[in-house]
Amino acid sequence: MSRTRTRWRLGLGATAFLVATTGLVPAPAHAEDVTDYAITVDPTAQGAKIDDTMYGVFFEDINRAADGGLYAELVQNRSFEYSTADNGSYTPLTSWAVSGTAQVQNDTGRLNERNRNYLSLAAGSSVTNAGYNTGIRVEQGKRYDFSVWARAESGSSLTVSLKDGAGSLATARQVAVSGGWKKYTATFTASRTSSHGRLAVASSGAAALDMVSLFPRDTYKGQSNGLRKDLAEKIEALNPSFVRFPGGCLVNTGSMQDYSESSGWQRKRSYQWKDTIGPVEERATNANFWGYNQSYGLGYYEYFRFSEDIGAMPLPVVPALVTGCGQNRATDDEALLQRHIQDTLDLIEFANGPVTSTWGKKRAEMGHPRPFGLTHLGVGNEENLPNEFFARFQKFRTAIEAKYPDITVVSNSGPDDTGSTFDSLWKMNREANVDMVDEHYYNSPQWFLQNNDRYDSYDRNGPKVFLGEYASQGNAMKNALSEAAFMTGLERNADIVKLASYAPLLANEDYVQWRPDLIWFNNHASWNSANYEVQKLFMTNVGDRVVPSTATGTPNVSGPITGAVGLSTWATSAAYDDVKVTAADGTSLLSDDFSGDASKWTHNGTGSWTIQDGAYVQTDEAAENTLVTAGDPAWHDYDLHVKATKKSGKEGFLVAFGVKDTGNYYWWNLGGWNNTQSAVEQASDGGKSTLISKAGSIETGRAYDIDIKVRGRQVTLYLDGQEWGSFTDDKPAEPFRQVVTKDAATGDLIVKVVNAQAAEARTAIDLGGAKVASRARVTTLAGDPDSVNTETNTPVTPVTSTVSGVSAKFEYTFPANSVTFLRIRQR
Secondary structure (H helix, E strand, C coil), X not given: CCCCCCCCCCCCCCCCCCXXXXXCCCCCCCHHHEEXXXXXXXXCCCCCECCCCCECEECCCCCCCCECCCECCCCCCCCCCCCCCXXXXXXXXXXXXXXXXXXXXXXXXXXXXXXXXXXXXXXXXXXXXXXXXXEEEECXXXXXXXXXXEEEEEEEEEEEXXXXXXXXXXXXXXXXXXXXXXXXXXXXXXXXXXXXXXXXXXXXXXXXXEEEEEEECCCHHHCCCCECHHHHHHHHHCCCCEEEECCCCCCCCCECCCCCHHHCCCCCECCCHHHHCCCHHXXXXXXXXXXXXXXXXXXXXXXXXXXXXXXXXXXXXXXXXXXXXXXXXXXXXXXXXXXXXXXXXXXXXXXXCCCCXXXXXXXXXXXXXXXXXXXXXXXXXXXXXXXXXXXXXXXXXXXXXXXXXXXXXXXXXXXXXXXXXXXXXXXXXHHCCCCEEEEEEEECHHHHHHCCCCCCXXXXXXXXXXXXXXXXXXXXXXXXXXXXXXXXXHHHCCCCEEEECCCCCEEECCCCCCCCCCEEECCCCXXXXXXXXXXXXXXXXXXXXXXXXXXXXXXXXXXXXXXXXXXXXXXXXXXXXXXXXXECCCCEEEEECCCCCCCCCEECCCCCEEEECCEEEECCCCCECCCEEECCCCCECEEEEEEXXXXXXXXXXXXXXXXXXXXXXXEXXXXXXXXXXXXEEEEECCEEEEEEEEECCCCECXXXXXXXXXXXXXXXXXXXXXXXXXXXXCCCCCCEEEEEEECCCCCCEEEEEEECCCCEEEEEEECCXXXXXXXXXXXXXXXXXXXXXXXXXXXXXXXXEEECCCCCEEEEEECCCEEEEEEEEEX
16 A cells, blocks of 8 residues: 555545446437447457456555454454554553553563563452444354453452443453463353443452453354454455455565564564464564554464465565655665565465474464465565665565575566656566566546556566556445446456456544545444445456457547646645746736735635735645635636745645646646655546656755646646656546456356446447357446445445347447446357
């Protein structure tokens, strides 16, 4: 996950009624609501082979995806390890309430060296845990396993109870504690259902507690230290071919040191696999990059085991010792680099080695003597220092290939879909004959509709592509439609794109750092996004080979870029002056030297704008997207001039043009991404995509002359009189996309059609003389483009039926705003 791409934040909008009508040539109510298309299939030709690994999932502990999510532990901060290193508001007693006297200790009386904190509870005192979301969720009649590590040199009795505001939720349990540290257990059976439970532990005498735990007995596949059943089952239902883990920004941020006395028990570390295996009470703790604590109860062993349980290939990612996600530092400690390389070799042995090997034996001791069958491994994640990353990647690759030549070592192309870092890394990957390159991008729905052909021109003899993270910027039906349209292009290019996974996978609705997400949940329910339904349709109807096909497109009528102009900042204070907008014929459209007031400008965003010393100044250094606009949305073919000076803050300037409204505009983002690069971004319905980008920063206190020339759909940008770059935005956002694949096992032709427009698509389908059954199974996902699934309402739900009248040539009308899969049996 790229921390740098968080400028957009789309909320969950209103839901709408599901449109799910399908059928052969229905009579449209209004002729103007129908658009005609044709699909021609050539069943005698062979398209790209689609590997079994085509679609998978990417798990990163973001949005409380692990603790408080997939990891079934119900107690939050069970080991009293929360710290201000995790979050400025945390203390070791976060989520705990104390009655009497209780203190968190960090001394030699601890449970073990890696479990640094424990709780000292005075006689007659108690502590109560609030769990996650609204509390601990229990269901009537179900069993819950309690455990605690405790010591009481003089002996004590612990009274353990489950309760909520209405009273008891289960019969209290008595646990006698004596002597040094031991693990004690008890079982509860819930007497009623509640989502507001609290776990209380009271002690009759002085006692020390650690690892206070409550697990539902009903976990995924009934496993101890297991996974939350409904979430795991939703992931399994996708039928993913691989699981990429553990990140994301968790992999390549923070210190690369270990968790030990020599490193000062470093809390902000990159995710290192050896921290996460073995008995849970001996695993390390760490600050999660996304602003909370991660306990590592869900660790590498559990990831491997889950992958195996759902029939997916494990695909771990290890740090390359170059930080990303806005940190952008390269570690030059050669000994530390070699330690990480050895750790990676040890990881492969842990996954695949015999029980007689050092790490294979460790795997067997954890309960899995059989190897996990690791075949792919990623090194690094979205590094924005291409030269530094690739030099270190090559060292990892050389060591891995020397000892394990059958392992596919995956590189990456940085945090964006284009730009100097992307180009540099792809050049190095090609020249080094890297097997596979991991691409990541988060763009607007429009970008996904425009870029269905992205991989058509990739070198067929170069590295293969792992699309490890992608999503359009939202969870509405329109987002899912644009992703579906793009996925038809992934399948058409299955000889290049070998793996693809939407990101992120999970989001707890009360702990959100990133939107959109595939599966949403709280402490008592989970629900599928519209994007999930699209992913599931594709994952469960892949096919084994592409059957070449062509389709007519939608005529594209594209006038000039039109819109007003704007100024903005992002976590920065800046001053703007001498704004001039001049028409192509020299006519002045706007001139403002701010010698008077700011009446020509409309404040649309946050921030504080004032006139100071003849300039328009945004003074709030913390505010994000402080957009002010001026002019006419009908303006076109003009020159915009601005003089800009950064006063303080993290970034530079945002100069907007082609502004239609607050969700649709272009802006030149100078000194963005923590003042590391500049780019032109296009906002479409609130989602952003990058059209052109370059490395670069903005100096504080220096006045810059910024000029933007708009002619038709071509834009040229000048910085201090020198041309910085140009682009032409004339790519159509094609709403009608299709691909046809063949299922080798059944012989079915699978016709996959996306109609991402408000009109029905009446389509003539020519199967090229193929002999087919007259009936076909059709699955349709349709809905209002703004529909969003929620816990209580899921308007975007697939509908499956059977249609008749299918033949070598037939007509089918695809509903407006729909994804349709026709499975046609060949005779």
